[in-house]
Amino acid sequence: MSKLVIVGTVAFDAIETPFGKTDKILGGAATFIGLAASQFHVDSAIVSIVGGDFPDSYLSLLKENHIDISGIEIVKEGKTFFWSGKYHNDMNSRDTLSTELNVLADFKPKVPENYKDANIVMLGNLHPLTQISVLEQMNQRPKLVILDTMNFWMDNALSDLKEVISKVDVITINDEEARQLTGEYSLLVAARKINEMGPKYVVIKKGEHGALLFHDDNVFFAPALPLEEVFDPTGAGDTFAGGFAGYLAKTNDVSFENMKNAVIYGSTLASFCVEKFGAERMINLEHGEVHRRLQQFKDLTQFEIELT
Amino acid sequence: MSKLVIVGTVAFDAIETPFGKTDKILGGAATFIGLAASQFHVDSAIVSIVGGDFPDSYLSLLKENHIDISGIEIVKEGKTFFWSGKYHNDMNSRDTLSTELNVLADFKPKVPENYKDANIVMLGNLHPLTQISVLEQMNQRPKLVILDTMNFWMDNALSDLKEVISKVDVITINDEEARQLTGEYSLLVAARKINEMGPKYVVIKKGEHGALLFHDDNVFFAPALPLEEVFDPTGAGDTFAGGFAGYLAKTNDVSFENMKNAVIYGSTLASFCVEKFGAERMINLEHGEVHRRLQQFKDLTQFEIELT
Numbered sequence: 312m313s314k315l316v317i318v319g320t321v322a323f324d325a326i327e328t329p330f331g332k333t334d335k336i337l338g339g340a341a342t343f344i345g346l347a348a349s350q351f352h353v354d355s356a357i358v359s360i361v362g363g364d365f366p367d368s369y370l371s372l373l374k375e376n377h378i379d380i381s382g383i384e385i386v387k388e389g390k391t392f393f394w395s396g397k398y399h400n401d402m403n404s405r406d407t408l409s410t411e412l413n414v415l416a417d418f419k420p421k422v423p424e425n426y427k428d429a430n431i432v433m434l435g436n437l438h439p440l441t442q443i444s445v446l447e448q449m450n451q452r453p454k455l456v457i458l459d460t461m462n463f464w465m466d467n468a469l470s471d472l473k474e475v476i477s478k479v480d481v482i483t484i485n486d487e488e489a490r491q492l493t494g495e496y497s498l499l500v501a502a503r504k505i506n507e508m509g510p511k512y513v514v515i516k517k518g519e520h521g522a523l524l525f526h527d528d529n530v531f532f533a534p535a536l537p538l539e540e541v542f543d544p545t546g547a548g549d550t551f552a553g554g555f556a557g558y559l560a561k562t563n564d565v566s567f568e569n570m571k572n573a574v575i576y577g578s579t580l581a582s583f584c585v586e587k588f589g590a591e592r593m594i595n596l597e598h599g600e601v602h603r604r605l606q607q608f609k610d611l612t613q614f615e616i617e618l619t
Numbered sequence: 620m621s622k623l624v625i626v627g628t629v630a631f632d633a634i635e636t637p638f639g640k641t642d643k644i645l646g647g648a649a650t651f652i653g654l655a656a657s658q659f660h661v662d663s664a665i666v667s668i669v670g671g672d673f674p675d676s677y678l679s680l681l682k683e684n685h686i687d688i689s690g691i692e693i694v695k696e697g698k699t700f701f702w703s704g705k706y707h708n709d710m711n712s713r714d715t716l717s718t719e720l721n722v723l724a725d726f727k728p729k730v731p732e733n734y735k736d737a738n739i740v741m742l743g744n745l746h747p748l749t750q751i752s753v754l755e756q757m758n759q760r761p762k763l764v765i766l767d768t769m770n771f772w773m774d775n776a777l778s779d780l781k782e783v784i785s786k787v788d789v790i791t792i793n794d795e796e797a798r799q800l801t802g803e804y805s806l807l808v809a810a811r812k813i814n815e816m817g818p819k820y821v822v823i824k825k826g827e828h829g830a831l832l833f834h835d836d837n838v839f840f841a842p843a844l845p846l847e848e849v850f851d852p853t854g855a856g857d858t859f860a861g862g863f864a865g866y867l868a869k870t871n872d873v874s875f876e877n878m879k880n881a882v883i884y885g886s887t888l889a890s891f892c893v894e895k896f897g898a899e900r901m902i903n904l905e906h907g908e909v910h911r912r913l914q915q916f917k918d919l920t921q922f923e924i925e926l927t
Contacts, residue, residue, distance in 0.1 A: 400804075401804070496708075497845075497846065497847050497848055497849075499846065499847050500847055517828070520825070520828040520829075521829075521842065523845060529918065530845055530918070530919055531919060531922070532842045532845070532919050534829065534840045537806055537807045537831060537838055537840070538805065538807065539805050539807050539808055541805075568923075571922045572923070572924045575922055575924060576924075602926055605924060606926060609924070609926075610837065610838070610839075611839060611840050612839075612920050612921075612922075613920075613921060614839070614879045614880055614883055614920075614921075615876075615880070616880045616883060616917070618910055618913055618914060618917075
């Protein structure tokens with residue numbers, strides 16, 4: 312069993328989809344990552360920042376899910392990071408309606424002392440320099456560093472982004488971002504170029520079209536589970552990353568073979584996330600449910616062909 | 620081993636992609652289906668029509684690939700069906716530049732006598748009434764009838780299309796067409812509605828995003844193999860269908876379990892088709908190449924998770 316440090320936003324989201332809209336609800340990359348990783352009962356800590364307006368009940372909720380919150384700084388006089396967005400009818404694209412950085416503008420992450428020896432670090436989407444500052448606080452180079460990022464940093468902080476990319480083992484990125492980052496349309500070629508930038512493992516997330524894991528000449532693919540209804544995609548990518556990191560932390564095995572399973576777990580957990588608004592479905596998600604859905608993933612993808 | 624009847628166009632295509640353009644080359648749904656099915660050395664016959672301008676060398680090529688061409692009517696004074704199209708940069712969409720029906724306008728398919736007892740019939744994309752006329756010529760209801768169709772018939776011959784759909788066991792259709800046919804965005808719900816229209820098995824093709832097979836409450840998914848370069852997508856869907864039908868004909872087992880393998884074979888063969896213009900890659904495709912790519916499909920999708 313490994314210790315897992317999760318860095319990212321803990322936030323308020325307000326979401327509108329064709330199915331309805333929410334007021335400010337619990338959101339943020341680290342929240343989704345943490346809740347997903349909590350399925351594996353690993354020792355995990357979130358490093359983040361919130362304002363005085365952030366409800367104690369949300370912090371308690373994270374604690375109840377076995378997440379160490381001593382690394383979440385509370386700025387009493389500040390306001391919590393807020394994002395609101397509206398999904399289009401096909402749920403594959405969205406417009407950001409507003410982004411209020413608030414306390415996140417001055418976020419200086421502080422890794423708790425007892426997590427500076429963590430062997431897995433999950434860097435959720437943040438400014439690349441903020442992500443780097445977390446790595447610099449670790450007592451030693453962690454066994455595995457996983458990076459999530461997005462196109463915003465490619466547009467606004469590319470050289471910083473390239474620096475953090477050069478320092479990590481795994482990058483998770485979506486298909487359009489992989490293409491933007493490399494200028495290559497073929498994801499196979501894009502992944503190879505990203506490999507050359509540093510990460511030995513590249514995970515390309517394709518939303519409803521699944522996820523690809525690349526390492527050397529190996530490729531593994533996990534589909535998204537076909538669902539009757541995608542209710543709200545918010546947090547699905549972070550949930551995927553959290554399931555991926557949590558499974559690796561639990562098994563403490565970072566081989567390619569085991570990463571395949573981590574991708575399957577990530578996809579499985581993401582398939583729950585999209586079924587309700589925000590993180591609602593991830594709270595109190597039960598082991599039995601996850602187990603049944605893993606079986607669905609096996610049924611969906613496994614076959615027996617005799618190669619002659 | 621089953622006999623396989625393939626109905627569809629044998630045609631000229633002129634194709635333009637970001638990689639280049641062709642003059643009139645060998646194309647047509649039945650051509651791609653037949654070449655893919657020929658990988659399995661089954662007894663297959665193409666039922667189609669061409670004009671006097673169709674080269675003997677193309678007919679010989681089909682014969683050399685073990686395809687019975689006695690059901691291909693040659694109208695000496697007529698011209699062969701011609702399609703030309705241009706793919707956009709992402710290769711996921713195309714514009715039709717011209718369609719000349721020529722001899723296809725009066726096509727009355729005639730199933731050769733020695734194929735009227737075939738137990739598998741693959742109805743390639745044609746007018747639904749033309750597809751039905753083939754079924755009516757069979758001595759008895761075939762063991763398995765597979766239908767491919769497209770949105771053109773939904774727009775222009777919906778009631779005829781629904782009639783042929785009600786008569787088949789398997790339908791292959793792309794994701795947008797499944798949505799158009801049912802008015803449902805979720806492919807899971809769309810497949811269920813198509814089930815209710817007749818076909819017990821529904822295959823939804825998602826191009827570069829793979830294919831889904833639905834039967835009762837079972838779902839199986841096969842990705843498209845990630846490729847360095849998609850050179851020309853023309854015929855990939857028909858090649859998929861031909862691999863699917865050919866494998867089922869060879870194994871003579873139409874169970875859901877075996878259809879999974881048929882989907883994998885279809886995807887495997889389609890992954891070759893897109894590597895060169897038109898049918899070029901499918902001609903003289905060798906067993907060893909197919910075998911190696913099947914192994915790649917296994918590596919891409921198979922995993923070992925202990926469910927606890």
